[in-house]
Amino acid sequence: MIIKVCGMTRAEDVEFCDALGIDLLGFIFYPESPRNVAQDWVAAQKPGRALKTGVFVRQGVEEIRAIATGAGLDLLQLHGGHTVEQCLALGPERVIKTMWPERYPTVERLASDMLLFAPACRAILLDSGKSGGGHGRSLLPKDLQRLQCPHPWYLAGGLGPHNLTVMKTTGAAGFDLNSGVESAPGIKDHEKIRHALQLLRGKP
Numbered sequence: 653m654i655i656k657v658c659g660m661t662r663a664e665d666v667e668f669c670d671a672l673g674i675d676l677l678g679f680i681f682y683p684e685s686p687r688n689v690a691q692d693w694v695a696a697q698k699p700g701r702a703l704k705t706g707v708f709v710r711q712g713v714e715e716i717r718a719i720a721t722g723a724g725l726d727l728l729q730l731h732g733g734h735t736v737e738q739c740l741a742l743g744p745e746r747v748i749k750t751m752w753p754e755r756y757p758t759v760e761r762l763a764s765d766m767l768l769f770a771p772a773c774r775a776i777l778l779d780s781g782k783s784g785g786g787h788g789r790s791l792l793p794k795d796l797q798r799l800q801c802p803h804p805w806y807l808a809g810g811l812g813p814h815n816l817t818v819m820k821t822t823g824a825a826g827f828d829l830n831s832g833v834e835s836a837p838g839i840k841d842h843e844k845i846r847h848a849l850q851l852l853r854g855k856p
């Protein structure tokens with residue numbers, strides 16, 4: 653199971669999550685977000701094990717490539733209306749493509765769109781709402797329990813210790829934690845992260 657903690661804005665949170673065994677650390681490159689970070693600061697963050705994941709909303713391929721190189725990113729989370737062609741141009745092995753189930757009338761229509769993107773990304777991230785991210789709202793687990801998709805998909809949207817037990821029943825291959833493990837936007841609550849990890853991995 654992959655666990656990502658997103659919205660890193662402080663070195664102490666990067667170090668804490670890396671030491672705890674979090675797999676992916678998310679850095680948001682979106683000026684309208686309270687979690688937006690500067691490329692140079694991200695370049696200075698050097699986790700030992702966790703992969704650095706940049707989150708992009710509006711940027712095109714060339715800009716994403718430049719930021720990825722400058723900030724030393726391992727993975728790219730495309731959290732806007734990015735196309736299959738853009739994912740392929742950036743490299744499927746490093747792309748996490750966000751999709752929004754609430755845009756689809758049925759879970760079957762969602763699954764067929766996920767299949768279109770599958771060859772263009774390493775994983776699909778399902779978030780709440782119809783666009784953007786960091787809303788702090790959650791998807792309904794009962795809808796996702798019926799989802800049939802052979803490609804790895806991760807779950808996002810208001811995840812935290814309060815709902816992870818039920819969210820685990822969706823069968824997601826990964827969980828992306830953000831506002832649900834914060835004390836304020838961009839300020840991670842270490843106890844909530846520890847508790848979330850315990851619920852997901854069953855470790856103290």
Ligand SMILES: O=C(O)c1ccccc1N[C@@H]1O[C@H](COP(=O)(O)O)[C@@H](O)[C@H]1O
Nearest residue numbers: 658685785786787788808809810830831
């Ligand atoms: O967190 C943000 O501010 C943000 C802004 C723009 C795009 C994505 C953003 N965050 C990502 O959104 C999901 C869900 O977040 P939340 O748990 O609902 O707060 C997650 O992948 C964040 O990485």
